[in-house]
Amino acid sequence: xxxxxxxxxxxxxxxxxxxxxxxxxxxxxxxxxxxxxxxxxxxxxxxxxxxxxxxxxxxxxxxxxxxxxxxxxxxxxxxxxxxxxxxxxxxxxxxxxxxxxxxxxxxxxxxxxxxxxxxxxxxxxxxxxxxxxxxxxxxxxxxxxxxxxxxxxxxxxxxxxxxxxxxxxxxxxxxxxxxxxxxxxxxxxxxxxxxxxxxxxxxxxxxxxx
Amino acid sequence: xxxxxxxxxxxxxxxxxxxxxxxxxxxxxxxxxxxxxxxxxxxxxxxxxxxxxxxxxxxxxxxxxxxxxxxxxxxxxxxxxxxxxxxxxxxxxxxxxxxxxxxxxxxxxxxxxxxxxxxxxxxxxxxxxxxxxxxxxxxxxxxxxxxxxxxxxxxxxxxxxxxxxxxxxxxxxxxxxxxxxxxxxxxxxxxxxxxxxxxxxxxxxxxxxxxxxxxxxxxxxxxxxxxxxx
Amino acid sequence: xxxxxxxxxxxxxxxxxxxxxxxxxxxxxxxxxxxxxxxxxxxxxxxxxxxxxxxxxxxxxxxxxxxxxxxxxxxxxxxxxxxxxxxxxxxxxxxxxxxxxxxxxxxxxxxxxxxxxxxxxxxxxxxxxxxxxxxxxxxxxxxxxxxxxxxxxxxxxxxxxxxxxxxxxxxxxxxxxxxxxxxxxxxxxxxxxxxxxxxxxxxxxxxxxxxxxxxxxxxxxxxxxxxxxxxxxxxxxxxxxxxxxxxxxxxxxxxxxxxxxxxxxxxxxxxxxxxxxxxxxxxxxxxxxxxxxxxxxxxxxxxxxxxxxxxxxxxxxxxxxxxxxxxxxxxxxxxxxxxxxxxxxxxxxxxxxxxxxxxxxxxxxxxxxxxxxxxxxxxxxxxxxxxxxxxx
Numbered sequence: 110x111x112x113x114x115x116x117x118x119x120x121x122x123x124x125x126x127x128x129x130x131x132x133x134x135x136x137x138x139x140x141x142x143x144x145x146x147x148x149x150x151x152x153x154x155x156x157x158x159x160x161x162x163x164x165x166x167x168x169x170x171x172x173x174x175x176x177x178x179x180x181x182x183x184x185x186x187x188x189x190x191x192x193x194x195x196x197x198x199x200x201x202x203x204x205x206x207x208x209x210x211x212x213x214x215x216x217x218x219x220x221x222x223x224x225x226x227x228x229x230x231x232x233x234x235x236x237x238x239x240x241x242x243x244x245x246x247x248x249x250x251x252x253x254x255x256x257x258x259x260x261x262x263x264x265x266x267x268x269x270x271x272x273x274x275x276x277x278x279x280x281x282x283x284x285x286x287x288x289x290x291x292x293x294x295x296x297x298x299x300x301x302x303x304x305x306x307x308x309x310x311x312x313x314x315x316x317x318x319x
Numbered sequence: 320x321x322x323x324x325x326x327x328x329x330x331x332x333x334x335x336x337x338x339x340x341x342x343x344x345x346x347x348x349x350x351x352x353x354x355x356x357x358x359x360x361x362x363x364x365x366x367x368x369x370x371x372x373x374x375x376x377x378x379x380x381x382x383x384x385x386x387x388x389x390x391x392x393x394x395x396x397x398x399x400x401x402x403x404x405x406x407x408x409x410x411x412x413x414x415x416x417x418x419x420x421x422x423x424x425x426x427x428x429x430x431x432x433x434x435x436x437x438x439x440x441x442x443x444x445x446x447x448x449x450x451x452x453x454x455x456x457x458x459x460x461x462x463x464x465x466x467x468x469x470x471x472x473x474x475x476x477x478x479x480x481x482x483x484x485x486x487x488x489x490x491x492x493x494x495x496x497x498x499x500x501x502x503x504x505x506x507x508x509x510x511x512x513x514x515x516x517x518x519x520x521x522x523x524x525x526x527x528x529x530x531x532x533x534x535x536x537x538x539x540x541x542x543x544x545x546x547x548x549x
Numbered sequence: 550x551x552x553x554x555x556x557x558x559x560x561x562x563x564x565x566x567x568x569x570x571x572x573x574x575x576x577x578x579x580x581x582x583x584x585x586x587x588x589x590x591x592x593x594x595x596x597x598x599x600x601x602x603x604x605x606x607x608x609x610x611x612x613x614x615x616x617x618x619x620x621x622x623x624x625x626x627x628x629x630x631x632x633x634x635x636x637x638x639x640x641x642x643x644x645x646x647x648x649x650x651x652x653x654x655x656x657x658x659x660x661x662x663x664x665x666x667x668x669x670x671x672x673x674x675x676x677x678x679x680x681x682x683x684x685x686x687x688x689x690x691x692x693x694x695x696x697x698x699x700x701x702x703x704x705x706x707x708x709x710x711x712x713x714x715x716x717x718x719x720x721x722x723x724x725x726x727x728x729x730x731x732x733x734x735x736x737x738x739x740x741x742x743x744x745x746x747x748x749x750x751x752x753x754x755x756x757x758x759x760x761x762x763x764x765x766x767x768x769x770x771x772x773x774x775x776x777x778x779x780x781x782x783x784x785x786x787x788x789x790x791x792x793x794x795x796x797x798x799x800x801x802x803x804x805x806x807x808x809x810x811x812x813x814x815x816x817x818x819x820x821x822x823x824x825x826x827x828x829x830x831x832x833x834x835x836x837x838x839x840x841x842x843x844x845x846x847x848x849x850x851x852x853x854x855x856x857x858x859x860x861x862x863x864x865x866x867x868x869x870x871x872x873x874x875x876x877x878x879x880x881x882x883x884x885x886x887x888x889x890x891x892x893x894x895x896x897x898x899x900x901x902x903x904x905x906x907x908x909x910x911x912x913x914x915x916x917x918x919x920x921x922x923x924x925x926x927x928x929x930x931x932x933x934x935x936x937x938x939x940x941x
Contacts, residue, residue: 128543132536132794139529146636150611154633363628432628433821436813513812515631515638522639523809527802534798541791548586548783 163303165295168233174260176249178238181302182313185238185246186290187262188300195260195273196231208276210286215317217241218289221307227274227289229307235292235300236275240264241318242283247271262287288319341491345372347507350500352382353487355431358423358478360411363432364511367405371514379405386410424464426477435505435512442509444470449501452480578764583782584789585770591661592768593796597654600797601647601804602756606749608643616696618742620735623698624823639808646807648690649815650800652838655683659866660894666878667769673870675766678759680866685752690838692745698738699820700830706733706741708833712859715852732826773878832907840904841897847908848916858920865927872927874935884941885934893926895919 164181171177171190179186191199198204205211213223221229228234238246245266260273270278275287290313291305305311313319348369351359366383370376383403388410390401403410411428413419419427435441451470455461461475468476482497489495510516562572615634617626630637659679662668668676695706710728714720721731727744729736767775776782783789807814815837819830835843842859849855865872880886896919903916 128536128540132533132540135533135536136794139533142529146639147607147611149636150615150634150640152635154635363625363632365633368632436818436821519638519642519809519812523805526805526809530798530802530805534795534802537791537795537798541795544787544791548788 163301165299165301167299169298173232176260179302181237181290184290184319186302187234187236187238187249189234189236189249189260189273191226191232191234191260191273196226198260199226199272199274204272207278208272209279209281209284211276213276213286215285217286217316217318219291219305219308219311221305222289222292225274227276227286229292229294229305233300234274235290235302236262237288237290237319238262239288239319240266240269240283241277241285241287242267242269242281247287285318288313288316342372343503343506344510345507346489346491346493346499347503347505347510348372348374349487349489350482350504351431351507354481354500355504356409357412358419358428359431361409361432361511362411362430364409364514365406366403366409368514372510376405383407389414423477424462426464428478431508431511433512435509441512442505445508446501446505448476448478449482449504450498578785580784580786582764582785583767583776583779584785585768585776586781586783587770587772588768588789589771590796591657591665593793593800594654594658594661595763596793596797597800598651598658599756600800601651601654602752604643604804605647605651606753608640608647609746609749611640612644613746616742618696618739620698620738620824623696623738627697642808642812645812645816646804648693648836649807649838650804651686652690654800655686656838656897659683663869663890663893664880665769665771666773666873666880668870669873669876669878670870672762672766672769675759675762676870677867678755678762680863682752682755682759684863685748685755687839689745689748689752690836692741692748694836695733695738695741696745697820698824700822700824700828701817701820701833703733703824703826704829704833705835706737712846712852712856715856717853769878771879771881773882834905837901837905840902841900842904844900844904844912844916845920847904848913848920858924862920862923865924869927869931872935873931875938875940877940882940883934883938885930885938889926889930889934893923896922896926 162182164179166179166188168188171188173190174192176187176189179188213227218227226234240247242264243266245264247262247264250261250263262271262275264283267282269281269283271287275289277283277286290302291308291311293301293304293306295301366379369379383405386403387400388403388407390399393399411419411430413422416427435445438444447470448468451468453467453469455467459467461467464477465475466479467474482500484496487495493499565571566573612630615626615630615637617623630641662676662679691709695702710724710733713724716723727740729740817834842862845859845862846855849858875883877883880890899915899919903912903919906912
């Protein structure tokens with residue numbers, strides 16, 4: 110059918126083409142602009158500067174060698190009270206040689222926890238219990254369950270081993286150490302998770318991976 | 320009973336004012352915090368929504384923390400409370416409707432979230448009610464807990480006269496007369512009922528301008544196409 | 550133009566078409582598709598309906614993401630959409646304004662079909678699918694209006710529920726099937742939510758049928774005489790694409806005006822109060838698009854009678870292709886219909902106005918007269934005119 114051809118343009122093709130292209134382009138731009146509020150509505154409503162992301166935890170009931178789990182920003186946080194045996198194990202040269210990142214070179218913790226015990230005070234360890242492999246929650250290997258256990262963590266999903274300071278062993282599928290949240294000691298037995306007095310600028314969004 | 324509680328609640332809410340209240344709605348927020356909030360809530364409005372009126376995050380946190388919310392039970396099975404956070408709603412001070420009625424001679428102070436939309440007359444009517452209290456004329460006998468108010472059809476209302484000249488100090492130095500406070504608080508409640516209205520209208524103008532331009536272009540295109548018809 | 554099936558493989562559309570004939574289909578149905586040369590602006594309302602439907606589906610999906618179908622949380626979740634969800638007020642505004650635009654276009658589209666006789670052979674199925682769509686949209690709109698769980702949602706649904714109860718034998722079982730009980734509660738809200746959500750996509754399917762039927766029988770036109778030669782037609786593109794494009798811009802300006810500047814114009818303030826089964830709002834009335842049928846319901850003293858007549862007012866439209874035996878399509882060329890049909894349109898509008906006013910004596914009389922004319926037109930004038938009328 111000859112009719113379906115674009116009608117001939119007596120006064121120059123160029124101008125009409127500009128008009129048609131321009132209209133089409135502007136129409137498409139409008140459609141794109143329309144998608145903005147829809148995508149906007151999918152934003153995380155909790156991610157406002159207003160959200161109060163600190164949690165105070167009382168440690169007075171935590172006995173040496175015990176581990177407790179609290180929830181902070183939807184993450185499980187492991188708080189561990191370390192025994193002298195655990196602390197000794199963390200520094201054993203033979204143990205350090207098996208770790209992927211023994212010196213915590215990769216940013217997975219605030220500055221005040223970038224040390225051999227990966228915490229503000231050696232006797233307390235605070236870790237985010239999310240395996241850096243695929244996000245499962247590791248379980249605590251109690252020192253009491255096996256006499257030689259060093260109080261490390263074991264991920265049930267793919268068998269990653271972490272030591273008591275959350276450092277991952279070399280042969281594990283997890284690529285990084287467990288993240289350490291910012292922690293401030295309010296007293297000897299009370300901590301605030303969510304703010305680090307030693308590294309005030311630290312934010313969880315800065316770390317390599319959670 | 321209410322009369323004795325109110326000054327206490329008032330003192331408790333004397334925190335968290337906008338740094339420099341200047342628009343009527345901003346000043347109205349001060350009136351709400353210090354006067355209305357003693358009996359009324361806005362259950363669909365969050366403390367955090369007040370950022371849109373220029374209240375700083377710290378002030379919002381402080382204001383929210385004045386309110387305690389039930390938070391399950393403690394280890395002994397006793398009810399626990401926690402401080403409200405910016406993402407919590409601005410609830411009325413009464414834990415439930417029954418307590419609210421008990422404290423107000425059987426009448427529950429209404430929620431203010433959408434009052435401007437649902438009260439016939441809207442913000443003007445609220446302003447009128449706030450300014451139309453008068454001494455009960457001789458010969459008129461009102462029930463206990465009823466106050467003479469000429470703005471209402473039956474000339475009485477359950478809300479005690481809430482505004483008195485100079486009862487609060489505006490941070491921006493505006494003189495807090497009853498008329499001023501009534502204007503401001505009705506402007507605030509108007510904003511609360513449709514908080515996105517100015518944004519809605521502003522965007523609407525852009526959208527209409529865009530569509531008008533598109534209409535012009537498609538009109539030209541259409542005329543061109545149809546004029547070349549055989 | 551060479552037929553797409555014979556296009557060489559070197560052309561991208563030829564390659565694709567041989568395997569999946571989509572470009573050929575589009576070319577045939579939306580580019581070269583022959584349209585009558587003389588369509589007027591009323592023929593753009595079908596395009597408006599498609600666009601409005603797209604807006605409804607898109608905004609509806611995003612509302613559903615944030616909505617909670619639970620009687621204790623539904624109202625609050627809608628408030629959260631309006632207040633706290635980023636751009637939520639806009640998405641809800643699109644959905645609320647969209648209902649009005651949808652029904653306005655639907656009634657105009659239907660009125661055009663009546664005026665120009667688009668329901669007559671060979672377009673009966675086009676007409677019936679269109680009426681089916683209208684019923685589906687009405688059911689969907691009713692279910693959707695209950696979802697915010699405001700006072701009007703609750704009491705509007707209660708009134709309809711009691712009207713359904715009036716149906717002998719099946720009334721109670723039907724409402725139990727729909728609502729899971731005798732009164733509105735959580736089960737009902739969930740069912741209505743699923744109904745609303747599912748119907749939206751069922752409507753899309755029936756729209757496809759409606760459009761497919763249109764592409765078989767082609768568009769009617771104001772003269773009612775189908776084009777017989779290619780010279781009497783124009784290709785859909787660019788003629789009607791450009792014209793519909795322009796019309797659509799004007800239409801969207803009205804829609805945007807409603808969404809951005811008059812969001813409260815068509816909503817009833819009482820729906821901003823959470824549903825309370827103990828208090829009926831003082832002046833309860835339906836949304837404007839249901840007002841004509843509500844007026845009929847009220848105008849009849851019997852509950853069952855009102856329901857039968859309200860349903861009958863739509864049923865006569867279904868029967869119309871067989872009631873009107875005249876071969877002449879447009880009312881303009883039929884002296885009797887030319888007067889009777891506008892009166893029927895006026896009756897519909899009057900019923901709508903009456904339905905939104907309190908049922909005073911005056912409005913009841915107006916409703917009854919208007920309702921009577923609606924039925925007289927479709928049941929008496931149309932069959933008689935087919936026999937007696939001398940076409941002008």
